[in-house]
Amino acid sequence: MNKNDIFKIGIGTWKVDPDNFEKDLEALKYSFELGQNYLPLSMLYNNGKVVERMKEFIKLVGRENLFICANLERYVEKIEDVENQLNNYLKILDLDYIDCFQIHTFAVCKVSMLDIYKEINRLVELGKVKYIGVSNVNLEQLKEIRSVSKVDFFEGVYNLDCKYYENTGLTEYCKKNDIIFTAYQPLRRNRIAQKNYVFLKQLAEKYNKKQNQIMINWIVKEKEIMPLIKSTNKDRIKENIEALNFDMEKVDYETLNEFQNEKINTIEINWNEESGVTIDQLANQNEENHN
Ligand SMILES: NC(=O)c1ccc[n+]([C@@H]2O[C@H](COP(=O)([O-])OP(=O)(O)OC[C@H]3O[C@@H](n4cnc5c(N)ncnc54)[C@H](OP(=O)(O)O)[C@@H]3O)[C@@H](O)[C@H]2O)c1
Numbered sequence: 001m002n003k004n005d006i007f008k009i010g011i012g013t014w015k016v017d018p019d020n021f022e023k024d025l026e027a028l029k030y031s032f033e034l035g036q037n038y039l040p041l042s043m044l045y046n047n048g049k050v051v052e053r054m055k056e057f058i059k060l061v062g063r064e065n066l067f068i069c070a071n072l073e074r075y076v077e078k079i080e081d082v083e084n085q086l087n088n089y090l091k092i093l094d095l096d097y098i099d100c101f102q103i104h105t106f107a108v109c110k111v112s113m114l115d116i117y118k119e120i121n122r123l124v125e126l127g128k129v130k131y132i133g134v135s136n137v138n139l140e141q142l143k144e145i146r147s148v149s150k151v152d153f154f155e156g157v158y159n160l161d162c163k164y165y166e167n168t169g170l171t172e173y174c175k176k177n178d179i180i181f182t183a184y185q186p187l188r189r190n191r192i193a194q195k196n197y198v199f200l201k202q203l204a205e206k207y208n209k210k211q212n213q214i215m216i217n218w219i220v221k222e223k224e225i226m227p228l229i230k231s232t233n234k235d236r237i238k239e240n241i242e243a244l245n246f247d248m249e250k251v252d253y254e255t256l257n258e259f260q261n262e263k264i265n266t267i268e269i270n271w272n273e274e275s276g277v278t279i280d281q282l283a284n285q286n287e288e289n290h291n
Pocket residue numbers: 011012013014015040104135136155156183184185186187188189190212228229230231232233236237239240280
């Protein structure tokens with residue numbers, strides 16, 4: 001599938017339940033029927049069991065109708081591990097190629113980031129990978145990767161509370177360089193709505209929408225970011241997609257643009273294994289512990 005054919009909201013797969021998959025398969029099918037076609041996969045979820053079960057979903061809706069993004073996990077001891085991990089996905093899912101392959105995080109990788117990306121480029125030449133992604137790096141690292149490789153997708157944490165990548169210029173850099181920014185934890189796992197920020201509640205009332213719908217609408221329409229939202233509840237899947245069906249006034253988008261959760265956005269990020277919070281844990285921090 002061409003990257004221009006991807007639906008504006010991706011399907012989140014963390015916490016899809018492989019042991020009770022019939023219900024979740026129904027929900028995934030429903031997401032697909034409503035247009036969702038971007039499927040991120042990670043071998044970390046339930047020790048690979050989620051990927052195994054996704055084979056049924058892929059068969060059900062047709063491989064060519066999905067854009068499948070697979071994560072290279074951090075256990076890269078030698079360069080051959082990159083292709084081995086890819087082959088493992090292809091084998092489990094019975095596929096010839098993966099649409100997008102990306103490193104999940106560089107922490108504890110034994111092979112250098114640039115060598116990994118040169119290797120992923122070789123896999124593109126072999127036709128086993130179509131597009132190249134990267135996740136959980138900072139702007140400096142992204143620029144470094146781009147010195148040896150094209151990058152089509154960047155997957156990072158982004159939501160109303162966690163604007164690290166915007167505040168450090170990475171979202172803008174992606175826009176300028178034709179890199180699709182896909183946001184994980186776009187709803188901060190429903191925790192932002194539960195806080196009931198007054199301005200967010202007022203916007204929800206004004207447009208007669210849920211707070212999560214206000215945030216999804218803003219992320220997609222104003223930020224031009226593609227949220228990956230996990231939901232295996234049909235009502236919430238519908239609600240999330242219906243969040244695209246309205247527009248807000250400029251002044252309201254500005255309110256959301258200007259909001260900064262100072263406690264979260266000033267947390268030191270651990271990029272060098274020394275101190276701070278790793279970026280993948282940023283949205284899980286309890287702001288009460290950070291002043
Ligand atoms: N690259 C990375 O390091 C990384 C890290 C984290 C996540 N990810 C990917 O990004 C995806 C999204 O992130 P996430 O799952 O962590 O967080 P999220 O999408 O912000 O939140 C998912 C949670 O919110 C609930 N939910 C969804 N829509 C809702 C709504 N309209 N109202 C109330 N609750 C709602 C879901 O429950 P129900 O299912 O019950 O609706 C689920 O518990 C993941 O699934 C995963 O594929 C990648």
